[in-house]
Amino acid sequence: MRILVIEDETKVGCFIKRALEEESYAVDLCEDGAKGLQMAFATNYDLLIVDLMLPSLPGLDVLKGVRQAKIQTPILILTAQSQVDQRVKGLDAGADDYLTKPFAIDELLARIRALLRRGATEGSGVLQIDDLVLNPATREVTRDGQRIDLTSKEYALLEYLMRHTGRVLTRPMISEHVWNQDFDTFTNVIDVYVNYLRNKIDRGRSKKLIHTIRGSGYMLKAD
Amino acid sequence: MRILVIEDETKVGCFIKRALEEESYAVDLCEDGAKGLQMAFATNYDLLIVDLMLPSLPGLDVLKGVRQAKIQTPILILTAQSQVDQRVKGLDAGADDYLTKPFAIDELLARIRALLRRGATEGSGVLQIDDLVLNPATREVTRDGQRIDLTSKEYALLEYLMRHTGRVLTRPMISEHVWNQDFDTFTNVIDVYVNYLRNKIDRGRSKKLIHTIRGSGYMLKAD
DNA sequence: CTTCAATAACGAGGATACGCATAGTTTTCG
DNA sequence: CGAAAACTATGCGTATCCTCGTTATTGAAG
Incomplete structure (x- = not known):
């Protein structure tokens, strides 16, 4: 944000x-x-x-x-x-x-x-996709009731993804909102952090929430 | 585009x-x-x-x-x-x-x-022909409510076709707008990709949307 | 109606670029 | 100073893109 x-x-x-x-x-x-x-x-x-x-x-x-x-x-x-x-x-x-x-x-x-x-889930206060819940007030993230520890950047990335569920988010868009850079530095930081998030959120689960849109970017979605 | x-x-x-x-x-x-x-x-x-x-x-x-x-x-x-x-x-x-x-x-x-x-559907934001819907904001394509996954090039081609529904689009036109080449190198990439799209969009449906105009090019149309 | 040439559809396979994973390096912070 | 986090670098596997060759379709001429 x-x-x-x-x-x-x-x-x-x-x-x-x-x-x-x-x-x-x-x-x-x-x-x-x-x-x-x-x-x-x-x-x-x-x-x-x-x-x-x-x-x-x-x-x-x-x-x-x-x-x-x-x-x-x-x-x-x-x-x-x-x-x-x-x-x-x-x-x-x-x-x-x-x-x-x-x-x-x-x-x-x-x-x-x-x-x-x-602008988001309107009212409830927590962001939720499927069994993944993010509480901005406590910065607490759980999946299926189980607590997930995230670093600062990981959290920022996940929050941005969750506030735009179901939309394709390109790397430049992510770069602007999660990192503070207007212009691309041709690194793969975003890829790496998406990977970190995957390990903590989707690893070992049958239902994946983080999807890559090859050639475009990433998307968070339940289905 | x-x-x-x-x-x-x-x-x-x-x-x-x-x-x-x-x-x-x-x-x-x-x-x-x-x-x-x-x-x-x-x-x-x-x-x-x-x-x-x-x-x-x-x-x-x-x-x-x-x-x-x-x-x-x-x-x-x-x-x-x-x-x-x-x-x-x-x-x-x-x-x-x-x-x-x-x-x-x-x-x-x-x-x-x-x-x-x-120039298009004017306002709503989504492009629609018959039961085929394309949402440029989410880059999501559905037919009869059913999600259709497209690769980057397939999507670009379909978007171009949908923005010019009912018009005959020649290969040079398609080549210019979807690919980045001004002059065709006598390949059949376009034919191949139209074929890919057909498989994903028209295959198995009674109502075909992609039509071949022999000797000219292609056209997207409901009728 | 048959034949034939032109055109399009399709399938298979190779090249490439993309994204993933992992390991290494720098930075931050207690 | 040490540990955790942030970031960089690199190799690898594969989806995607594209080429090429073969088969099918079309329409016109005989």
């Missing part, structure tokens, strides 16, 4: 970035509103986090700009305690949720999970 | 080419505006992707040249972040859509699908 953070306070921004990366999200940080808006156009993010107090361009305008461009990406806004009216305007302008500064990092992570969840 | 990419930055160009080829498009890459214009005249492309910043000939002139020649091929332009006015001029000059660099590859792919879709 790839997230853009637009936050001018360097300290806060870096803190958020680090926290999110520890949760296996791919994170881009931007300290300038105008530039952030461009980045939002340029890249297909899964979530935007926008501080409403920004220097060059007010956060509210970033919001409007994104929504005018018909980009449906969920947006979480950050406001100061005092800016109650700002918050309301933000939600009116198309934000999906808000958080007042200062906030607890756990609170932020919980809201993010909630927002990302919307 | 055959796509011409006019992009002077070798790295970006190669990346786009690879990504498109993974989606089973036939791709020509050209790093020079003047030459690209010639290629656009010479070959009947399904889509043009043009970078507006080119060395020899400005991308805008390529655009104008193509449109002056009454070529209706959809055009997608690439612009840098700063060139907002360029983008507007581009759209005025006949471009159908734009993308600012850097961009997300799946954003590009989505736009391409949208542009190619226009």
